Amino acid sequence: MSFEKIHQFNFPTTIRFGANVVKELPAYLKTNNLKAPLIVTDPNVAQLPFFKNIVEDLRKHSIAVEVFSDIHKNPVKSDVYKGTEVWDNTGRDSIIGIGGGAGLDVARAIVLRVHHREDLFKYDDLIGGDVYVTNDVPHFITVPTTSGTGSEVGRSAIISDDDTHQKKILFSPKLMARIVFADPLLTMDIPGPITAATGMDALTHNMEALLAKNYHPLCDGIALEGMKLIHESLERAVNKPDLEARSKMLLGSMMGAIAFQKGLGVVHSLAHPLSSLLDTHHGLANAVNIPYGMEFNIAGFEDKFRRIARTLELPKETGEAVVQYLFDLNTKIKIPHHLRDIGVKEEHIETLADLAFADFAHPNNPKPVSREDFKQLYLKAL
Structure with a gap:
């Protein structure tokens, strides 16, 4: 093309x-x-x-x-x-x-x-x-x-x-x-850190849309293709941008937004309170939380993760391989692996857990998320 x-x-x-x-x-x-x-x-x-x-x-x-x-x-x-x-x-x-x-x-x-x-x-x-x-x-x-x-x-x-x-x-x-x-x-002149954070936001939209519990096969197909385009282009768009990488990222971003009419999930509910309480960039909040949120969702949804792994061309088609891919991708685009690196402190955890549990996104997560689950996810990511 x-x-x-x-x-x-x-x-x-x-x-x-x-x-x-x-x-x-x-x-x-x-x-x-x-x-x-x-x-x-x-x-x-x-x-x-x-x-x-x-x-x-x-x-x-x-x-x-x-x-x-x-x-x-x-x-x-x-x-x-x-x-x-x-x-x-x-x-x-x-x-x-x-x-x-x-x-x-x-x-x-x-x-x-x-x-x-x-x-x-x-x-x-x-x-x-x-x-x-x-x-x-x-x-x-x-x-x-x-x-x-x-x-x-x-x-x-x-x-x-x-x-x-x-x-x-x-x-x-x-x-x-x-x-x-x-x-x-x-989008060509967006600085690398913003490209990285917004790109991971787009990837989160596609992944969470695929996993969301509502039945919407049209959105599932769009989400998988959106993931593929982002997989092919995000690292290059951050580190060595060209028209093809920027074009694929823009398409993948729009596809994520179309797909998530199906719903989002635990990652967005982890991310939203970071923005409202600590004014964290929304994309960065998603980027740091996505490996932990995806790991939470694996059990019982192995088949969905197999489809994600296949789309991402991973050698092992497992949920664990997807989680490792997300950590590795964050490393390549210079996103930190821990919340403490973006200003979160242990004293914030209880309030964050309250806000996350009250958030609108997680009721569409494929499995229920309790307040205690949110607290443990924040602690793990800290």
Whole structure:
């Protein structure tokens, strides 16, 4: 397959994929009679040359751009309210989310809030709030800049409470982008540590989706192919990036996000509290925890692990071989093996275990996870 060529996929969002595909953005806006987009991104992306080029290109085509980037690394409700104020005060007609998970989550939450003005967390999917998402939403476009969360193809946003740090899920099929411009060239300059952390996040999505207990053979097939693409490209994308490696990572990331509509599991429930309590990068939290979470899941699910091992081309098709592969991969991409190396202390364990047990991801894990299980997993990983 040529990664120089632009391809189109519809699943169900239209995905325009390929090198320089972001240059199609001005023509797309004009075709849809959109002249005043609100671009939502994070403060880091807003400073990067490629982002400034995108904004400049739009302005050259007489498109009146407004940029909102005043958001946290782990987004909170007040970020969404501030962004909605910018929408209200500047007469926008569409929203373009550019970035990784944080920027795209805030963009999607603003898309919801524009025509749904009750308290944002009334729409929390975990309490059935999706039934209140009844109004139209603005035209929404996504442009991913990392290969991690796959938020560009998602239909939910994870936003934390400013005070309690508890994560809420805003969900509705209405929140899917109308079109995704997935340009691997935008991911070429991501530093190695971020490439590593976001890449392991994408791998976690695919692995946990395959293991999740719901029956969804379509997602299983996508998850296996996503794992294969990441297996073929992550180490190179971190240590010696080229267009092929970056393209495969971007595809594998989107596939993980499509697959995990089936559910996630124990690894994400271990990772989420690290972000909310200690502000740990979500991908890094997943990366350190995934070997331990996968080891927990082996017994009773040997057949699933055999399929994973075969996809990863491991000489032994066992769960233990998969766990060793994950430790080895982390070593190759310079991810630490222990939580103590990313700022976790023994005094955090009890609170982390409480938060993990309250988390929304593990009910879809293939086997039940108790609070004591979470405590022991954290201690083992420490």
